[in-house]
Amino acid sequence: MKKAVLTYLKKPQTIIAVVVALMAQLIFCMVWMTAYDGVLDRADRLKIAIVNEDGAFGSKIEQQIKSKLPFKVAVLSKEQALDALLQRDVHLVLTIPESFGKSLTAPGTRAKLTYTVNESNPQLSKNVMQTVATQVTEELNRSAVLQGTEIVLQQLKLPSDQASKIAQGLVNKVDAQVESLNPVVGMHNQMVPMMLVLASYVGAMMMAMNIHQASEAIGSALSKRQHLAFRSMIIVVAAAVISFAGSSLIAALGGQMKSGFGSFWLFHFLTLATFMFFAQMFLAVFGMAGMFLNMAVLSLQLVTSGTIVPREMLSSVYQWISYFLPATYSVEGIMNLQFGGVHTGKDAELLLATILFSAAVTVGAILIKKQETPLAKKTASPINEFSVN
Incomplete structure (x- = not known):
């Protein structure tokens, strides 16, 4: 040997x-x-474009989304947003359609947001944007329920402050608890x-x-x-x-x-x-x-x-x-x-x-x-x- x-x-x-x-x-x-x-810590570098077709009510939605999401948000026209999406300058286009606010507050109707994603992108960015779509929809649903409950309580002759507190309590009755098995750090x-x-x-x-x-x-x-x-x-x-x-x-x-x-x-x-x-x-x-x-x-x-x-x-x-x-x-x-x-x-x-x-x-x-x-x-x-x- x-x-x-x-x-x-x-x-x-x-x-x-x-x-x-x-x-x-x-x-x-x-x-x-x-x-x-630290890749996930740099997710705030991803960009989202908002197309507002609903005027003043849509502007309120814009501000709400900007305050909730840790991403760069730009308000563009429909043509600009789609062009930026194709060029991969933005990763998601969120369109607030005309009469969105009216549908949101009218009884018996459902409001619809449109999310547009360019799938010719890395898998991670697509996954993140899908999560964003779910998060935004849930937040707007929560706001819609809160506003609707306040209106109903005010119609029952309750003071607006008291109606707001009761509505908030009704909406937040259930808390989410997320547990992870074998978490991955980074x-x-x-x-x-x-x-x-x-x-x-x-x-x-x-x-x-x-x-x-x-x-x-x-x-x-x-x-x-x-x-x-x-x-x-x-x-x-x-x-x-x-x-x-x-x-x-x-x-x-x-x-x-x-x-x-x-x-x-x-x-x-x-x-x-x-x-x-x-x-x-x-x-x-x-x-x-x-x-x-x-x-x-x-x-x-x-x-x-x-x-x-x-x-x-x-x-x-x-x-x-x-x-x-x-x-x-x-x-x-x-x-x-x-x-x-x-x-x-x-x-x-x-x-x-x-x-x-x-x-x-x-x-x-x-x-x-x-x-x-x-x-x-x-x-x-x-x-x-x-x-x-």
Whole structure:
């Protein structure tokens, strides 16, 4: 084994393999954790346009909306607002139609607000604007009920001050209490599972490629058993070091770790080792062409792992594929350990099963394939060989 270690370490590809995987981990952790930190705190930079077609009553609604929402609000004409929406200068157009106030105060009629959203925008901005629409509608409903109750009580000959107090009491009889299980602190923490899947698998792909090239260059200078032993050893060592570096950086940059650093790091180590064995398997079977499969697997895992869209919302085909990809169980485990959750042990067992399967396929492929002659022997000069003899 000592000979195998020294032989591999003499090849620059071996060192490059570990460095590439390490840099992928550090770069992704640094960029994603800092880029997404405080994203939700900057939601007030989003813009809303109001189109008022109801004159003085609409102006009251404008002021009410401006006082309630933490966004930049502009009052524009219909043409200006739609143009700004198409150019992504505003994210929502709220139209107060003509006779809105009349419909709001008339018995038996319903007033309607129009919300216009440009869906050709990032998902987060669309989600925020949908929340705004709900919030504005609820606030106006509350105001309408309050005003209507005051009018009815005044018609019953109650003084206006007393009618207002009674109406306020009727409206506020029910308070909302919102409880959250396993809360996520900040957008940067929300993005950690996706970031780790992406960084870890890209790093694993690059490392597998470089180790494969080093192995081909060494060829029959080492036995197949020595090749397999070194590949397994370098994966375990690299996964331990790289996962510790990544987990430490996440913790230093304010990452949540509800289960504690130790549990998070160990599961991260298991994830990275699984990805490395899994990526290596395709190269062992298909050679350098396996990199194309690895790229396809990376894309599939980002789609089906549940980091962006819940798997339940995917088609049945993609849901079926997700059960055979390790990122599915990696994401579930990371979320459990980072924010809180159950059945992490089951996720760890499935990742271990993936390691065993990948290692078995790799061993079989290497044992079946013929070893290449070392590159140095292939390029040896016939003149040099003659002079030695």
